[in-house]
Amino acid sequence: MRYFRTLGATAFATATGLALLSTVFTGSATAEPVSADSATTPGLYAPTxxxxxxxxxxxxxxxxxxxxxxxxxxxxxxxxxxxxxxxxxxxxxxxxxxxxxxxxxxxxxxxxxxxxxxxxxxxxxxxxxxxxxxxxxxxxxxxxxxxxxxxxxxxx
Incomplete structure (x- = not known):
């Protein structure tokens, strides 16, 4: 029983991580106009x-x-x-x-x-x-x- 619980948690974490990564690399589903200021701002930042x-x-x-x-x-x-x-x-x-x-x-x-x-x-x-x-x-x-x-x- 413990094996299935651990596997379920791992599968959930993997699916959640993949969803977050796809959002980071593909952006959100809504399109926003790009201004000159935002074009120079990096999309990714070092987390703190x-x-x-x-x-x-x-x-x-x-x-x-x-x-x-x-x-x-x-x-x-x-x-x-x-x-x-x-x-x-x-x-x-x-x-x-x-x-x-x-x-x-x-x-x-x-x-x-x-x-x-x-x-x-x-x-x-x-x-x-x-x-x-x-x-x-x-x-x-x-x-x-x-x-x-x-x-x-x-x-x-």
Missing amino acids: ALVLTVGQGEHRGTATIVRAVTLACSPTPSGTHPAPVEACRELTEAKGDFTRLGTDAGSRHRPCTREWEPVTVTGDGVWQGKRVRWTATYGNGCELRAATGEGTVFAF
Whole structure:
């Protein structure tokens, strides 16, 4: 019985994928006039879609996730992130490198208490067509904010 269920799910996924690919390569059924501006805009773009999490704990595998959002930056900023436009702008400025977040801000040197309440943050998904899997652990929330330049990427 399990074989048929798996086969059915695989067949559905394959059919759905083929339908999406045919739409991408053949376009939609409705015809639209082409303007000079749209003629120079590429039809395909490198996808950017991320899942961002904030968890309590020292390690990615054992941290308790307390908040999670989605963030898509291509073709337009969207997702469940409360400030997708700003978060996408910050990630674009950092060239998709989470370790470069807030490097232009002076808040990296902000004083924080020495309390040990570890916060583990993750960023998983696709950034401009390339697979991303990033994690970092900070001593507390203040250190997280200081390290990311008081930015909006993990401010949710």
